[in-house]
Amino acid sequence: MIGGLIVVLVLTLLAFRLPVGESLKMLADGAFGDKFAISRTAVKACPLLLTGLGMVVAWRSGMYNIGGEGQFIVGGVFGAAAAKFLAFGPHPAPAWVSTTLILLSCCIGGAFWAWLAGWLYVRRGVAVVISTILLNFVALQFLGYCVSGPLQQSKMQVPLTETLPDAVMLPKLSRQMDVHLGTMLPLIAAVAVFIYLYRTRPGFCLRLVGENPNAARASRIDASRYQLQGMMVSGALCGLAGGIEYVGIAGQLGTDFSQQWGFLGIPVALLGALHPLACVGSSVFFGALFAGSENLARFTSAGATLVYIIQAVAVLGYVGIKAYSDRRVAVEAG
Amino acid sequence: MSELAVKGVAKRFGALTALQDVTLTFRSGEIHAVLGENGAGKSTLMNVMSGFLAPDAGTVLLDGKPIPLGSAFECKNLGIEMIHQHFTLVPEFSVAENLSLARLDSLYSPIDPLKNSAQAILSGKDFGWDLDAGAKTGTLPVGVQQRIEILKAISGDARVLIFDEPTAVLSPLEVEELFRVLVRLRDAGKIVVLIAHKLSEVLSVADRISVLRLGKLIQTADRANVTARQLAEWMVGELPAANTLERPSEQGEGFEARDLVVLGDRGETAIDGVKFSVRRGEIFGIGGVDGNGQVELAEAVAQVRTVKGGELTWQAKPFDAEFPVIGYVPQDRQRDGLALGMSIQDNMLISALRRKSLFKGPFLAMRAVREWSQDLIARFSIKAGSPNDSAKSLSGGNQQKVVVSRTLDRDPNLLIVVNPTRGLDIKATQYVHDRILEARQRGAAVLLFSADLDELYALSDRTMFLSKGRLLEDTGAAALVGGEA
Numbered sequence: 001m002i003g004g005l006i007v008v009l010v011l012t013l014l015a016f017r018l019p020v021g022e023s024l025k026m027l028a029d030g031a032f033g034d035k036f037a038i039s040r041t042a043v044k045a046c047p048l049l050l051t052g053l054g055m056v057v058a059w060r061s062g063m064y065n066i067g068g069e070g071q072f073i074v075g076g077v078f079g080a081a082a083a084k085f086l087a088f089g090p091h092p093a094p095a096w097v098s099t100t101l102i103l104l105s106c107c108i109g110g111a112f113w114a115w116l117a118g119w120l121y122v123r124r125g126v127a128v129v130i131s132t133i134l135l136n137f138v139a140l141q142f143l144g145y146c147v148s149g150p151l152q153q154s155k156m157q158v159p160l161t162e163t164l165p166d167a168v169m170l171p172k173l174s175r176q177m178d179v180h181l182g183t184m185l186p187l188i189a190a191v192a193v194f195i196y197l198y199r200t201r202p203g204f205c206l207r208l209v210g211e212n213p214n215a216a217r218a219s220r221i222d223a224s225r226y227q228l229q230g231m232m233v234s235g236a237l238c239g240l241a242g243g244i245e246y247v248g249i250a251g252q253l254g255t256d257f258s259q260q261w262g263f264l265g266i267p268v269a270l271l272g273a274l275h276p277l278a279c280v281g282s283s284v285f286f287g288a289l290f291a292g293s294e295n296l297a298r299f300t301s302a303g304a305t306l307v308y309i310i311q312a313v314a315v316l317g318y319v320g321i322k323a324y325s326d327r328r329v330a331v332e333a334g
Numbered sequence: 335m336s337e338l339a340v341k342g343v344a345k346r347f348g349a350l351t352a353l354q355d356v357t358l359t360f361r362s363g364e365i366h367a368v369l370g371e372n373g374a375g376k377s378t379l380m381n382v383m384s385g386f387l388a389p390d391a392g393t394v395l396l397d398g399k400p401i402p403l404g405s406a407f408e409c410k411n412l413g414i415e416m417i418h419q420h421f422t423l424v425p426e427f428s429v430a431e432n433l434s435l436a437r438l439d440s441l442y443s444p445i446d447p448l449k450n451s452a453q454a455i456l457s458g459k460d461f462g463w464d465l466d467a468g469a470k471t472g473t474l475p476v477g478v479q480q481r482i483e484i485l486k487a488i489s490g491d492a493r494v495l496i497f498d499e500p501t502a503v504l505s506p507l508e509v510e511e512l513f514r515v516l517v518r519l520r521d522a523g524k525i526v527v528l529i530a531h532k533l534s535e536v537l538s539v540a541d542r543i544s545v546l547r548l549g550k551l552i553q554t555a556d557r558a559n560v561t562a563r564q565l566a567e568w569m570v571g572e573l574p575a576a577n578t579l580e581r582p583s584e585q586g587e588g589f590e591a592r593d594l595v596v597l598g599d600r601g602e603t604a605i606d607g608v609k610f611s612v613r614r615g616e617i618f619g620i621g622g623v624d625g626n627g628q629v630e631l632a633e634a635v636a637q638v639r640t641v642k643g644g645e646l647t648w649q650a651k652p653f654d655a656e657f658p659v660i661g662y663v664p665q666d667r668q669r670d671g672l673a674l675g676m677s678i679q680d681n682m683l684i685s686a687l688r689r690k691s692l693f694k695g696p697f698l699a700m701r702a703v704r705e706w707s708q709d710l711i712a713r714f715s716i717k718a719g720s721p722n723d724s725a726k727s728l729s730g731g732n733q734q735k736v737v738v739s740r741t742l743d744r745d746p747n748l749l750i751v752v753n754p755t756r757g758l759d760i761k762a763t764q765y766v767h768d769r770i771l772e773a774r775q776r777g778a779a780v781l782l783f784s785a786d787l788d789e790l791y792a793l794s795d796r797t798m799f800l801s802k803g804r805l806l807e808d809t810g811a812a813a814l815v816g817g818e819a
């Protein structure tokens with residue numbers, strides 16, 4: 001799979017008339033060349049892994065959540081709202097309490113946003129794909145309103161929230177690098193999601209519901225309960241991704257808070273074959289591409305475009321390979 | 335006189351040998367049945383003959399000329415038509431539109447469905463079928479849809495007609511009607527090939543019979559020269575011994591339903607005030623044609639579907655007070671029984687989510703689960719490599735064994751089974767029947783739904799028939815005709 005993607009990468013480079021060898025070297029240097037490059041890769045892989053895990057949980061429950069973007073954003077907004085009370089209120093809470101509660105609020109925000117779509121499906125039969133896509137737009141508008149309204153910084157000049165004090169931010173390992181303590185969280189989350197899905201009763205029921213809701217029903221397992229659960233856990237993970245971006249990197253929210261991290265979780269999840277541990281690998285792959293292409297972009301016009309093309313091909317390739325193998329199985333069984 | 339000759343055909347799928355050196359001739363003016371258990375290679379052979387699959391070795395000759403193997407479209411042009419088990423009709427199209435699909439000149443030519451289908455509708459009249467050209471196909475009964483499929487196939491210049499298990503979806507009356515048509519097609523000089531696994535049907539209509547087992551041709555014989563027993567032996571190798579269980583030791587008051595009303599999926603009344611009881615140590619059989627409320631009633635008793643009205647009791651107490659251990663084997667194992675993408679072990683676990691020994695709090699005790707599933711695989715002789723293999727990789731019979739094993743492992747005292755042996759081969763059927771009889775022996779109250787009369791009478795202590803949501807006394811043939819309506 002990864003081999004195929006590298007072939008695609010080479011073909012893309014050829015299509016852009018870039019020298020293949022040099023460009024690949026530049027990509028590799030940008031992603032893994034020195035400790036700064038590795039730090040950049042890690043920081044990019046971080047939200048990718050969390051939103052990717054979010055997609056894994058939802059999709060495993062049969063809910064095709066395309067709303068990671070919205071859940072990421074609303075998570076950030078909930079976090080900023082919490083920060084307004086905790087860090088900027090008349091009696092600021094201790095920094096570590098603030099940080100923890102802000103991250104928790106982000107999870108709650110994302111979970112709430114995903115719950116809306118889940119509820120609409122369970123109660124009203126609204127297709128999750130549609131509702132989650134539309135809720136992304138609502139989330140974006142909501143963010144725009146908040147950063148120029150109730151959550152805007154007190155100087156009131158630009159649509160941005162207050163900058164979090166350094167003490168509240170997740171501690172960095174070094175001043176020159178972006179790597180922070182929160183970079184560990186997605187890895188912990190990946191293991192937790194694995195245990196949840198494959199080693200617990202609710203996770204088992206969730207996968208069963210996703211695989212065949214009729215079989216769940218015939219065994220008196222309430223499918224809608226696990227569909228809602230899948231959506232909320234998914235939303236919480238995407239919200240947490242927003243939180244880590246907020247408390248780890250950005251420190252404040254603007255209208256451009258999310259760099260499509262929510263959407264990018266989908267190729268990460270697909271390339272990781274919807275398995276939480278494999279997503280660690282796929283998120284590092286895409287994170288490295290991002291970090292590497294930043295390096296490439298300094299010298300050519302291709303840059304980020306390259307990453308998006310690779311991602312598109314990853315999704316299409318996955319769908320194609322899956323359809324092909326499903327057909328083979330069907331033919332052999334017949 | 336024309337003939338279709340299969341010469342030395344072999345086909346492998348990975349490690350599986352589907353066909354091995356099969357040589358066989360089908361002649362016009364004959365109904366030639368190909369008989370075999372599930373997985374014997376019948377469908378593979380038919381797919382080769384109709385151009386859907388290219389074999390690894392061998393040829394197929396139509397009147398001495400090789401057919402273009404692996405090219406279904408060109409085989410169709412030669413007049414080789416296959417009537418599939420799963421219909422190839424467009425449900426949203428009218429009958430005329432579906433029929434005109436058979437004779438499209440090109441994708442871009444204008445279509446007049448009524449004109450294009452007129453010929454086919456007329457030949458339908460010939461068979462005594464009055465088809466409404468404007469009716470929406472999806473709303474018609476399966477038997478009628480099959481007629482459209484047949485008309486589609488013969489509307490071209492068909493010379494070979496291959497029927498893939500055509501009776502699987504039909505009621506007994508519809509089967510008779512189909513056989514009448516097969517005979518007419520034969521008399522019209524077509525090569526008629528019938529794939530089947532039911533002995534009685536094959537014996538009643540075929541002129542010649544070939545038996546496949548494990549991808550090999552065992553025998554070809556004229557109808558006059560074989561008996562059912564002989565065919566069965568060719569199919570399975572050896573016949574399983576008939577079961578010799580005694581009457582159950584424990585009997586007593588069990589399940590009772592009074593004035594039960596159940597709604598169907600579209601809110602219609604599927605079960606309209608039925609009353610029956612099943613004693614412990616008894617198998618109560620409910621027969622009738624599919625779609626008369628069987629699934630709804632089974633689901634209501636299994637507590638999967640909400641009950642609209644009436645009362646369910648266990649040992650004379652309402653269900654809420656005295657809840658029996660319910661085991662439910664749903665009718666469609668792939669739709670309601672299994673999660674095909676999950677492992678065998680996971681599929682077994684579906685019925686054991688409350689079994690304390692397999693969990694530590696909310697966590698799965700992985701080693702205990704594995705040992706437990708291995709034990710089930712061994713005890714119920716399921717042919718599986720490992721508990722971690724996907725349920726998809728199992729044959730139909732072994733898939734059903736997974737459902738049956740996990741259901742019976744809970745020692746249910748109220749067991750509900752719906753068409754438990756549909757699509758299974760003889761050995762697997764015998765196996766499932768033995769397990770059901772064992773459950774009765776152990777003192778379970780068994781509620782058996784079966785559209786297969788042989789099965790119903792072989793197992794049941796008492797029978798009734800379900801027709802349009804009501805239970806009828808078993809009064810022999812009369813009840814059956816009632817069930818048809």
